[in-house]
Every structure is written in structure tokens, then in C-alpha cells.
Amino acid sequence: MEHNWKPVIEKLKTSRKVLLTTHVNPDGDGLSSEIAMYYCLRKMDIEVEIINDSALPDEYSFLDPENIIRQYDREKDRGRLNQFDLIFTLDIGGVARLGKLGEDLALLNISTICIDHHPENHISCSYKIVDEKSPATACLIYELMKQMNPEVIDTKIAEALYVGLMTDTGSFRFENTTAKAMEIAAELIRLGAKPADIFSNVYENYTRQRMKLLGVVLQKIQYEFEGKLAWFKVLGSDIQEAGATLDEVGGFTDFVRSIKGVEVSIMFLEVRKNRVRVNFRSQGKVIVNEIARKFGGGGHFFAAGISLNDTLEDAVDKVLPEVRNAVRKLSL
Numbered sequence: 001m002e003h004n005w006k007p008v009i010e011k012l013k014t015s016r017k018v019l020l021t022t023h024v025n026p027d028g029d030g031l032s033s034e035i036a037m038y039y040c041l042r043k044m045d046i047e048v049e050i051i052n053d054s055a056l057p058d059e060y061s062f063l064d065p066e067n068i069i070r071q072y073d074r075e076k077d078r079g080r081l082n083q084f085d086l087i088f089t090l091d092i093g094g095v096a097r098l099g100k101l102g103e104d105l106a107l108l109n110i111s112t113i114c115i116d117h118h119p120e121n122h123i124s125c126s127y128k129i130v131d132e133k134s135p136a137t138a139c140l141i142y143e144l145m146k147q148m149n150p151e152v153i154d155t156k157i158a159e160a161l162y163v164g165l166m167t168d169t170g171s172f173r174f175e176n177t178t179a180k181a182m183e184i185a186a187e188l189i190r191l192g193a194k195p196a197d198i199f200s201n202v203y204e205n206y207t208r209q210r211m212k213l214l215g216v217v218l219q220k221i222q223y224e225f226e227g228k229l230a231w232f233k234v235l236g237s238d239i240q241e242a243g244a245t246l247d248e249v250g251g252f253t254d255f256v257r258s259i260k261g262v263e264v265s266i267m268f269l270e271v272r273k274n275r276v277r278v279n280f281r282s283q284g285k286v287i288v289n290e291i292a293r294k295f296g297g298g299g300h301f302f303a304a305g306i307s308l309n310d311t312l313e314d315a316v317d318k319v320l321p322e323v324r325n326a327v328r329k330l331s332l
């Protein structure tokens with residue numbers, strides 16, 4: 001689908017300093033969209049910075065060899081946010097997903113362009129390109145560059161965009177792996193992206209500690225409804241004992257969904273005392289972002305999440321009944 005990029009291109013022509021940001025606990029799509037946009041704007045001689053609420057996860061550090069991506073430091077950065085005259089929020093469906101940075105930006109009156117593919121995008125901004133049919137935000141960024149300045153897409157940018165497309169399509173296996181997704185992938189390969197290297201950078205760089213943690217977690221899966229529902233808890237102490245980090249649970253919920261018969265998988269992750277992250281993955285029959293939204297979360301139809309200020313046990317007691325209700329309906 002083609003979108004109206006003219007207002008974005010016009011806005012860029014008159015901006016002096018651009019801020020790029022993506023959601024808390026950033027994924028490959030958000031980060032690669034930022035990196036691609038960063039190099040594109042630099043080539044156009046536009047001053048630009050990337051600041052995110054969360055730190056760059058280790059698995060994506062290969063995307064940023066020049067250490068461009070910075071984590072928001074409220075004390076240091078708050079006072080200078082008004083230097084920016086244009087903000088891009090990339091791959092973000094709701095303002096809560098912008099964390100502390102979002103709270104502080106909301107107090108300023110800076111033009112904001114939102115580029116995203118989450119259904120029910122609730123961000124209020126000056127201009128929005130939101131297309132839930134787009135396989136990844138990176139595809140929308142690609143479309144913008146093609147319209148704005150196709151020559152700008154060099155190997156570095158093509159590689160970054162390919163990362164976003166690959167990770168958001170689950171390496172070209174999820175429902176959103178459309179013909180269009182493959183066409184864009186093909187063009188990015190022609191422009192220099194190397195699929196095998198990129199795959200290996202993202203998915204074949206796991207630490208032993210992560211695998212140890214996965215081993216522990218897999219033994220704790222609880223199956224319900226003849227295995228249609230599979231859920232598991234990751235305790236802070238599990239992570240500690242395995243010597244792993246919080247970031248390294250990425251992909252666990254997808255992995256559990258891959259078990260035969262599982263329709264919905266859920267991870268309850270103890271981030272710290274009274275802070276729990278819940279991740280949902282669905283095979284396609286249960287729309288999990290509807291469940292997530294009841295608790296202030298969100299995401300895609302079949303991949304969603306929530307953050308709760310609860311103990312692990314309370315989070316399980318709160319969220320599981322809702323999921324059971326949804327899964328129970330499958331057997332009726």
C-alpha cells in the first residue's frame with residue numbers, strides 16, 4: 001500500500017534537529033528503523049539523534065557499531081529536549097511505550113511524526129503513517145526513502161531495514177510474511193543486505209547463560225486445555241542463577257508457541273519486585289492484544305505484552321483467568 005509521505009518529506013526540509021525514538025524494551029524493528037532513518041537523514045545533512053528510554057539490547061549491538069543509539073538520561077537530557085524541532089516515534093502504538101522520555105516530551109510542544117504498524121495506534125502526534133498491514137515499521141521507512149531519495153539506501157541502510165523486516169516476520173514465517181514483504185526483502189538484498197550474516201548476528205549469537213535459562217524455563221511450562229494454553233514464569237532468581245540478563249528472555253514466548261498444539265503461549269517475567277512483564281504469543285485463533293489492552297498493554301493481534309506493577313503471583317492471578325476465558329471459547 002502506498003501512503004502519503006509528502007507531509008513528512010516537506011516537514012523534513014524545514015527541520016534543523018530531529019529526534020528518533022522507539023518503544024521501551026526495543027526490538028529489531030524499532031531499532032533498525034531508527035538506524036536506517038539516522039543514516040538517511042545524515043546523508044541529507046539533517047542533524048539527528050537517537051534516544052530511547054531503554055538501553056540497546058546486546059543482541060542488536062551489531063546494528064550500531066558507531067554507538068549512535070543513546071539511552072535517555074533524565075537528568076542530563078531533559079533540559080535539552082527542546083533543541084529538537086521534529087520527533088519521529090517509530091514502531092510505537094501507545095504513549096506509555098515511550099517511557100520516561102515520552103512523559104517529558106509530552107510537556108513540550110514539538111512536531112511529532114508517528115510511523116508505525118500496530119493496530120489501534122493511540123499516539124497523538126502532528127502526522128501519522130500507521131498501517132497495520134505493513135509487515136514491519138522498517139517497510140514503511142523503506143517506502144519513505146524510496147519516495148524521498150531512493151539513492152540514499154546504501155548497504156548500511158539496507159542491512160538495517162532487513163533486520164527489522166526479518167525480526168518482525170519471525171524470519172519470514174509469521175502471518176505477515178506477505179508477497180510485499182518478500183519483494184522488499186529481495187530489493188534490500190540487491191542493495192547489499194546479506195541474509196545469512198544478518199540472521200546469524202541476531203539469532204546465532206546466544207550466550208550459554210541464555211540457553212541455560214531457557215532450559216530451566218522449558219521444564220516449568222504449565223499446560224492447560226489439552227495443551228492449547230502453555231504458560232511459564234521466569235523468576236528473577238532463575239535469571240540470576242543462570243547468569244543471564246533480562247534482555248535474554250527475548251524469543252522465549254515464541255519458542256513455547258512452537259510446541260505442537262499450543263495456541264497461546266504466555267511468559268510472566270519478574271523484572272524486579274512488584275514489576276512484571278507479560279508476553280503473549282498466539283497461533284492466530286486468539287487475539288491477544290485484546291487481552292493485553294484490558295491491563296493497559298497492547299501490541300499486535302498475535303503478539304502482545306503488558307507491564308504490571310504487581311508481584312509475580314498477583315500478575316498470574318490477574319491475567320491468567322482472562323486468557324483461560326479466551327482459550328476455553330476455542331473448544332466450544
Ligand SMILES: [Mn+2]
Binds near residue numbers: 029091137
Ligand atoms: Mn514492529
